Amino acid sequence: MTRLSVNINKVATLRNARGGDVPNVVKVALDCEAFGADGITVHPRPDERHIRMADVYDLRPLLRTEFNIEGYPSPEFIDLVLKVKPHQVTLVPDSPSQITSNSGWDTKVNFDFLTEVLDAFNTAGIRTSVFVSADAEMIEYAAKAGADRVELYTEPYATAFSKDPEAAVAPFVEAAKVARKLGIGLNAGHDLSLVNLNFFYKNIPWLDEVSIGHALISDALYLGLERTIQEYKNCLR
Ligand SMILES: CC(=O)[C@@H](O)[C@H](O)COP(=O)(O)O
Numbered sequence: 612m613t614r615l616s617v618n619i620n621k622v623a624t625l626r627n628a629r630g631g632d633v634p635n636v637v638k639v640a641l642d643c644e645a646f647g648a649d650g651i652t653v654h655p656r657p658d659e660r661h662i663r664m665a666d667v668y669d670l671r672p673l674l675r676t677e678f679n680i681e682g683y684p685s686p687e688f689i690d691l692v693l694k695v696k697p698h699q700v701t702l703v704p705d706s707p708s709q710i711t712s713n714s715g716w717d718t719k720v721n722f723d724f725l726t727e728v729l730d731a732f733n734t735a736g737i738r739t740s741v742f743v744s745a746d747a748e749m750i751e752y753a754a755k756a757g758a759d760r761v762e763l764y765t766e767p768y769a770t771a772f773s774k775d776p777e778a779a780v781a782p783f784v785e786a787a788k789v790a791r792k793l794g795i796g797l798n799a800g801h802d803l804s805l806v807n808l809n810f811f812y813k814n815i816p817w818l819d820e821v822s823i824g825h826a827l828i829s830d831a832l833y834l835g836l837e838r839t840i841q842e843y844k845n846c847l848r
């Protein structure tokens with residue numbers, strides 16, 4: 612089964628636009644779970660422009676599904692994750708000024724750093740995942756550094772999908788085979804949508820998890836959150 616983790620960053624962005632508590636991020640997360648989400652993902656950034664550190668603490672005791680925290684492993688981020696102890700932490704090589712995640716790690720160049728950070732999370736009993744491009748060497752070094760899983764950065768797939776779906780997914784199928792051969796888990800995310808998700812899943816049915824935010828929350832404006840989550844779940848069958 613491929614799990615759907617709903618990234619609620621965009622819900623927090625909407626809330627922050629007015630400075631109040633509408634929409635309430637915790638309530639939306641709990642409703643996502645009630646509507647069938649298998650997990651909740653957040654990606655706090657240092658400027659707290661969407662998810663805030665306080666949201667992460669508020670969510671932890673209330674969530675009933677898997678909690679995945681993504682982000683760049685700064686000292687503050689590491690401290691937060693070790694205190695909150697989510698089910699999974701996903702390391703992303705974001706710089707603070709980036710609008711959104713736009714690449715995977717160079718796991719070879721950052722091997723020592725990643726090994727040290729992954730060791731701290733593994734020792735704390737938190738499942739680890741490393742955000743990488745669909746590149747065999749990057750996956751191999753992530754595994755060597757101690758990652759339990761990799762998360763494939765799917766923006767290039769999403770961009771190329773409309774022109775040639777087969778060509779778009781081909782490098783991801785190869786990357787997924789590398790992860791399977793190494794015996795590590797496989798997640799995927801970034802710009803997955805109702806348009807491109809089912810094709811991705813059909814080609815890589817052994818995916819453990821997808822995390823989806825931007826398109827899913829946008830679809831919910833038209834379809835409502837409950838139906839949207841059901842439609843995304845239907846893409847994973
Ligand atoms: C790693 C990744 O792709 C997501 O965490 C993404 O960055 C979240 O979306 P936003 O950048 O829009 O918050």
Ligand SMILES: NCC(=O)COP(=O)(O)O
Pocket residue numbers: 618652681762799800801802803822823824825826827
């Ligand atoms: N890890 C990817 C994620 O959480 C959501 O990315 P997006 O669907 O907002 O592009």
